[in-house]
Amino acid sequence: FPYREEEVTYPNPDGGHTLAGTLTLPHGAGPFPAVLLIGGSGPTDRNASAYGHQPFFVLADALTRRGIAVLRYDKRGIGRSTGDLACATFTEFASDALAGVAYLKTRQEVDGKHIGLLGHSEGGVVAPLAASRSREIAFIILLAADGVPGERLLATQAELLARAMGSSAAAIAAQRQKQQAIFTILKDEPEDAAAARRLRTLFSREFAMLTEEQRRALGDESRWLQQQISFVVNPWMRMMLTYDPTPTLRQLTVPVLAVNGDRDLQVEATENLTPIAAALLDSACPDVTVRRLPHLNHFLQTCATGSPTEYAQIEETVAPVVLRLVGDWIIEQVR
Numbered sequence: 001f002p003y004r005e006e007e008v009t010y011p012n013p014d015g016g017h018t019l020a021g022t023l024t025l026p027h028g029a030g031p032f033p034a035v036l037l038i039g040g041s042g043p044t045d046r047n048a049s050a051y052g053h054q055p056f057f058v059l060a061d062a063l064t065r066r067g068i069a070v071l072r073y074d075k076r077g078i079g080r081s082t083g084d085l086a087c088a089t090f091t092e093f094a095s096d097a098l099a100g101v102a103y104l105k106t107r108q109e110v111d112g113k114h115i116g117l118l119g120h121s122e123g124g125v126v127a128p129l130a131a132s133r134s135r136e137i138a139f140i141i142l143l144a145a146d147g148v149p150g151e152r153l154l155a156t157q158a159e160l161l162a163r164a165m166g167s168s169a170a171a172i173a174a175q176r177q178k179q180q181a182i183f184t185i186l187k188d189e190p191e192d193a194a195a196a197r198r199l200r201t202l203f204s205r206e207f208a209m210l211t212e213e214q215r216r217a218l219g220d221e222s223r224w225l226q227q228q229i230s231f232v233v234n235p236w237m238r239m240m241l242t243y244d245p246t247p248t249l250r251q252l253t254v255p256v257l258a259v260n261g262d263r264d265l266q267v268e269a270t271e272n273l274t275p276i277a278a279a280l281l282d283s284a285c286p287d288v289t290v291r292r293l294p295h296l297n298h299f300l301q302t303c304a305t306g307s308p309t310e311y312a313q314i315e316e317t318v319a320p321v322v323l324r325l326v327g328d329w330i331i332e333q334v335r
Contacts, residue, residue, distance in 0.1 A: 003025060003065065004024065004026075006022070009021075010100070012076075014095045017081070018082045020081045021071055022072055024069065025109050026069065032069045032109060032110060032111060033067075033111050033330065033334040034071065034115045035068060035071075035115070035116045036073075036097060036101060037060065037070065038093070038118065038126050039122075040121030041122040044074075044075050050299070051308075054317065059323070076088060088236065097117060097126055098136075101115055101130075101134065115138055116137065116139035117139075117141070120143040120144055121143070122146070124143060128245065128248045128251075138334070139254050139334075141256075141258075141330075142276065143322070144267045146245055147272035147274065147276035148244070149241070151241045152271075157268075160265040161265050178202075178206070181202060183241055185199055185202070186238060196229050196233050199232065199233065245279075246276070249279035252283050253284045253285060255289075256285050257289045257290075257325075259322065263295060263305065265306045277290045297310065299317075301314045302319045
C-alpha cells in the first residue's frame, strides 16, 4: 500500500482498559489531518467486519491514499481490546472515542488541530456525543446515523425489514405489538429483576403458542427464555430506547457531513436525516452538508432493494461515490 500501517494500543483511563487498533499514515513527515472511525452497534472490530465485508478497511485505505491519517479500533472487549462490552452504552463508547483522539494527539505525524470523527450507524450517535464533550474535535462525519430516539428507530426498522422479507400485514402488526410490549416493560420497570420477571411471562406465553416443530428448533425453553431476556435487559438497550440524538447535535460547533442511503432499511433515510438536518441547522456548526444518496443500503453499498439478504451478495463494500464524497469533504474542511 502507498502508506504506512501500524498496529497500536492506547489506554482509556476512564474505563481502565486498553483499546487496540490500526493507524494508517500517508508517507512523509506530516503533520496530516486525521479521522477516527467509530463502528456501529454490536461486537464490531476495527474493520467493521460484517457479511464478508470490511468497510472500515476500505474507508481507511481510500482516505489515507488522499493524505489523511486514519485510526480504526476494536470495540472494548472485542479483538485485541480489553474491557467489557456487555455493560457499555453510548456514554462509554464516546469515552473510548475520546481516548482515541487523545492518542492521535500524541503522534507527531498527526495535525492535532485537524482531528475528526467518522461514525457509522450507532457510531453516528456516539461521534456527536464525544464531540460535545471535547474541544479537540475539528469535524464530524455521520454515515447512516440515527436521528430519532431508539424506540422509534427500532419500530421502523422492524417493519421495513419484515416487509422486505415478505411478511404479511398481520404478521407485521403482531410483531409490532410484541415489540411495543417489550419496550413498555423496559420503560415501566427500571429494576432489571422486575423487568426480567415480566418479560419471562411474556416470552413464556410466546413459546407456548409455537408449534411442536418450532419449539424443537429453538431447543431448551429455559435457555431460550434467558437468551431473550438478556438480549433486551441490559444498559445498552435501556439507553437506546430513550436516547434522542438531536439535542446533542444542536450543541455541536464544528463542520458536519451527514450521509444516508435512500434504500437503507435499518436506518430509514428520510425519517432520520430530516431531524438530523433540522438539529444541525439549529446549531452553531459553521458548515452543514446533508446528502441522501440514491440506491445505497445501510452499509452504503449500491444495491437493488436494501434488504440485509443482499449485503453478503454484493461485491462492492462501500460505494465509490461515498468514498469520494467523504474524502473531498474532509480535504475541504482542513484546507
